[in-house]
Amino acid sequence: MAKESKTPMTIDDYYIKKTNPVVKVLIYIFLAFWLLVNLFPLYWMFTFSFKTNEEIYGKNVAGLPHEWNWQYYKIAMERVNMIKLFGNSILVAVITIAITIIVSLMATYALTRLKWRGRTLVNSFFMLGLTIPLHAALVPLYKAIKLAGIFDTMWALIIPYAAFSLAMGILISTGFMGEIPMDLDEAACIDGCGVWGTFIRIICPLMTPALATIGIYTFLQCWNEFLFASTYTSAFKTIPVGVQQFFGQHTTDWGVVGAALVMATFPTLLIYVFLSRKIQESFMAGAIKG
Amino acid sequence: MKGNIRMNKKVKNGINIFLFLLPGLALFIGVLIAPIFMSFRYSLHDMSLLDPLTKENYIGFNNYVKLFTSGSIHFPKALLNSLLLAALSVFIQLPLSLGLALLLGKGMKGERGFLSVYFMPVLISTIIIGQLWLKIYNPDYGLLTRALWALHILPKGQLIQWLGDKKIALASAFVPILWQYVGYHMLLMYAGVKGVSPDLREAAMLDGATDGQINRYIVIPSIKPIIKVSVIFAVTGSLKSYDLIKVLTDGGPNHATEVPTTIMINQLILRNKAGMGSTIAVMLIVLCFFFALVINKVFKKED
Numbered sequence: 001m002a003k004e005s006k007t008p009m010t011i012d013d014y015y016i017k018k019t020n021p022v023v024k025v026l027i028y029i030f031l032a033f034w035l036l037v038n039l040f041p042l043y044w045m046f047t048f049s050f051k052t053n054e055e056i057y058g059k060n061v062a063g064l065p066h067e068w069n070w071q072y073y074k075i076a077m078e079r080v081n082m083i084k085l086f087g088n089s090i091l092v093a094v095i096t097i098a099i100t101i102i103v104s105l106m107a108t109y110a111l112t113r114l115k116w117r118g119r120t121l122v123n124s125f126f127m128l129g130l131t132i133p134l135h136a137a138l139v140p141l142y143k144a145i146k147l148a149g150i151f152d153t154m155w156a157l158i159i160p161y162a163a164f165s166l167a168m169g170i171l172i173s174t175g176f177m178g179e180i181p182m183d184l185d186e187a188a189c190i191d192g193c194g195v196w197g198t199f200i201r202i203i204c205p206l207m208t209p210a211l212a213t214i215g216i217y218t219f220l221q222c223w224n225e226f227l228f229a230s231t232y233t234s235a236f237k238t239i240p241v242g243v244q245q246f247f248g249q250h251t252t253d254w255g256v257v258g259a260a261l262v263m264a265t266f267p268t269l270l271i272y273v274f275l276s277r278k279i280q281e282s283f284m285a286g287a288i289k290g
Numbered sequence: 291m292k293g294n295i296r297m298n299k300k301v302k303n304g305i306n307i308f309l310f311l312l313p314g315l316a317l318f319i320g321v322l323i324a325p326i327f328m329s330f331r332y333s334l335h336d337m338s339l340l341d342p343l344t345k346e347n348y349i350g351f352n353n354y355v356k357l358f359t360s361g362s363i364h365f366p367k368a369l370l371n372s373l374l375l376a377a378l379s380v381f382i383q384l385p386l387s388l389g390l391a392l393l394l395g396k397g398m399k400g401e402r403g404f405l406s407v408y409f410m411p412v413l414i415s416t417i418i419i420g421q422l423w424l425k426i427y428n429p430d431y432g433l434l435t436r437a438l439w440a441l442h443i444l445p446k447g448q449l450i451q452w453l454g455d456k457k458i459a460l461a462s463a464f465v466p467i468l469w470q471y472v473g474y475h476m477l478l479m480y481a482g483v484k485g486v487s488p489d490l491r492e493a494a495m496l497d498g499a500t501d502g503q504i505n506r507y508i509v510i511p512s513i514k515p516i517i518k519v520s521v522i523f524a525v526t527g528s529l530k531s532y533d534l535i536k537v538l539t540d541g542g543p544n545h546a547t548e549v550p551t552t553i554m555i556n557q558l559i560l561r562n563k564a565g566m567g568s569t570i571a572v573m574l575i576v577l578c579f580f581f582a583l584v585i586n587k588v589f590k591k592e593d
Contacts, residue, residue: 045422061436107314110307133530135571140325163321195306224415226533240417261418268413276406284481
């Protein structure tokens with residue numbers, strides 16, 4: 001008791017005191033149940049990628065594989081051509097991220113650091129992009145892409161992806177750029193830096209924390225995108241399109257399917273393990289606009 | 291002279307502002323804004339993809355009329371399906387997300403761990419999730435059937451066509467959609483719950499309020515703006531849903547699980563009807579904005 005009076009009780013202490021132990025156990029059971037609902041399908045996918053059909057079809061549906069067969073990974077690599085799919089997806093993602101970052105930093109600089117009439121109006125105009133669904137552009141873009149002769153190339157995906165990530169890029173950069181003191185711009189101006197010099201030498205280097213957030217957001221948008229990817233390309237496949245086209249509804253080679261799915265999922269989950277907080281933050285940035 | 295220099299500076303500044311904005315504006319107008327107007331123009335024509343717009347194929351609002359009256363397009367059914375999905379999202383998925391957010395947000399041991407796992411499905415491509423659930427729903431070897439056999443809920447050996455039976459296919463296709471995004475809404479709401487001032491909670495607690503009362507009278511009212519965003523996302527997301535339906539059923543069996551986008555792609559790619567495809571796109575844009583406005587209004591009224 002004496003100890004408690006020395007250190008003020010935190011909010012957590014109240015909860016721990018107040019929450020009935022039975023209720024607490026029930027809460028944990030519920031949380032654990034939901035954990036299982038989330039993890040078990042993924043665990044199952046992981047294990048059946050190593051199992052023989054005999055095991056999958058009845059002998060060992062949910063357990064660990066008796067023998068870890070890596071052969072399905074080899075088959076998936078060769079037949080689905082996972083390396084090519086990965087290469088395409090990475091190429092599209094990297095270039096899209098680069099374009100989104102450069103274009104949104106430039107626009108944000110003009111919208112927040114340079115003073116001119118109508119800049120709030122232009123800003124709200126860009127923010128319209130947060131609510132426009134991809135569907136709005138699907139048909140006209142298809143036509144434009146065909147006419148421009150970039151159908152079935154990476155540019156047929158990069159240009160739309162960059163355009164649709166732009167609004168979020170500007171929204172995120174505005175937040176980060178607002179934290180850089182205006183004194184820096186003025187000092188640079190006195191030192192004879194023009195607007196371009198200030199932008200490139202002063203502002204851009206200070207925006208590195210924003211780059212991660214924009215990069216993650218854009219990456220997840222284009223890495224998993226399917227509607228445009230399946231419409232604007234045929235031979236140039238990204239991972240979702242390749243996986244979808246290769247496995248019809250009634251594929252019997254479960255091991256190969258499992259191996260391909262695990263390979264397709266693995267990079268995202270690996271990044272998530274290391275950057276979970278940053279990834280969660282970049283998703284929250286998308287909703288706070290209100 | 292001095293005025294001249296200032297004038298020049300102003301012009302130069304204007305040019306610079308324009309140059310900074312140019313790439314963004316070009317990309318944004320060219321890829322997002324102009325296509326919306328073009329979609330609307332296409333929707334007034336009976337045209338295939340590479341047809342030019344001419345007087346001959348101008349048909350006014352016929353596409354819109356056909357969309358709702360033609361028995362072969364199945365649009366009303368698709369719209370109904372997506373609205374059903376919206377209702378399920380709002381009344382099942384969001385309450386579940388809110389419940390999880392409230393539980394985790396009140397400070398449990400291991401809350402970060404739970405949160406991170408619950409959010410994981412959001413990051414996985416919907417195509418991958420669809421392929422995985424195809425296997426879970428396999429009538430013979432799937433996880434679901436086998437689990438029901440093991441628990442003696444289903445007599446061993448009885449097969450259920452989860453995605454192939456017209457009566458249950460829609461419900462089956464909705465489950466993975468709900469499953470994937472619970473974590474997303476939970477994350478948004480959790481951030482809101484964590485943002486509630488601890489002083490406010492403490493004061494209520496000292497007054498003897500129970501957890502339930504605190505949630506009801508303090509936490510939920512203060513995260514209302516986030517709940518509103520979640521509701522808008524859930525409804526517009528349901529209207530736009532495509533990927534999982536495409537993988538799981540592709541609108542079948544016998545059009546039981548069509549959603550507007552599966553029909554749009556069908557008209558556009560398989561039938562080469564760009565006019566009709568655009569009509570569906572315009573309907574979707576209008577519906578998304580309409581529902582966003584209505585939801586905003588409803589939340590405003592409640593205040």
